Amino acid sequence: MASTLRDRRDDGHLGLVMFLDLDRFKIINDTLGHVVGDELLRQVSLRLLQCMNDGEMAARLSGDEFVVLLPRLSGDREAELAKAEALALHLLATLRKAYDLHGQRISVTPSIGYTLFPLADEDVGDVLRNADTAMYQAKMKGRAQVCGYEPAMQAQMAWRLEMEQALRRAHLERQLDVHFQPQLDQDGRIIGAEALMRWEHPEQGWVSPEVFIGIAEESDLIVELESWLLDHCCALLARLPETVLPRLAVNISVRHFTQPGFVESVMAVVERHGVVPSRLVIELTESIMIDGLGEAVERMQALKAFGVQLALDDFGTGFSSLMYLKCLPLDELKIDRSFVGQLDTDASDAAIVQTVLAMAQHLGIDVVAEGVENAAQLGFLASRGCRRFQGFHFHRPMPVAAFVRLLGEPAALRGVVSGQPAAGPQPQGDEGEVAGIPAQP
Ligand code: C2E
Ligand code: CA
């Protein structure tokens, strides 16, 4: 194949290289065994080969990686790019159809990256690397995606790799931190807090968790980071009596949640610290259902049986199927801050929030409104029956010392109820006024 790539340079024709990588093949291999895994790879190869025409090649590169080579295309770059995308989508559709593996029906999807060549005067290694980079970008877009190579991707890859290494170092050198954002009830009492990870890069300063969590999620680094955070939070819960801090919520990513042994690892850390399990809240997003409900529900039920509480985070931004709410063993639902932020200006957001509150009430699920930034939003939510709030209107996320101070100062809590400024760091530009919460009509 490499020689075909080498021979095709400089004759005016284009070629196409495509990389395919099976999504989460490792999990199939680990849970169903290597015999099933090998059979799956064999059937994937067969389907790929059946899609090839004369002069086109498909081969298994390694593990669950496949490569497709179309060495002789026309010289019309635009037309060939469109055809390449169509082929990628066709392969995706072909490979994602269910497989019959020794009587079991299994579905798997590939992530597909492709590049035309030559782009400039790159060598064989560059062409393969470009296809691999595009494949990686396809993975980043979420699973079951196709992606064509663009030169800017190379720089972005290098940056992400550098950030990942820096993040790994920061974790090893214990430079990561956790901030806590209080959650309050309708009387202004602190009923819990959400733990949010923080990272200060030595040169780049504070990196947004949306960025570094995304980078950590590309590898098992996220598992290490969140395990550390879980441990940290359980230690804090053990230190603070339940009357002072009833509960603490941690965010768990899909990658971590779907790890073999995740449920057991949560149980172990809770028990090690001797914490009442119901004081720990695990925040999950709708993406845990990406592979169907079955396995996610099983895990959630196991956690629930143990006593841990479960919250569905960012509600309204993902699949948002109301059906999920009925199937999932949830204690709590967090209305995404994008809806709360528009409550006063967007009538449809207000209607959504109202519907979610009514429905959750009906299902016996508590609702936390996230991103409450002003008294008007708070008033709307409270008058529709919302009983839990989190947002800059009350407190920004704060370092542990400030958080513990806040918990230890009853005056600060009274301030929330009586309309006096609360203690703890306040948002810039915010006067620190904390309005009382209106009673339910
Ligand atoms: P999230 O889980 O939705 O967390 C709430 C985010 O909303 C936090 O942003 C918080 O600072 C912000 N926020 C709170 N109140 C307000 C408000 O009134 N207005 C506005 N505009 N924003 C508010 P942060 O800390 O930047 O975290 C962003 C996201 O990063 C989190 O969103 C979460 O998805 C992720 N994240 C943070 N730590 C972890 C972690 O340990 N694991 C995982 N998987 N994700 C994490
Ligand atoms: Ca969250």
Ligand code: CA
């Ligand atoms: Ca959220």
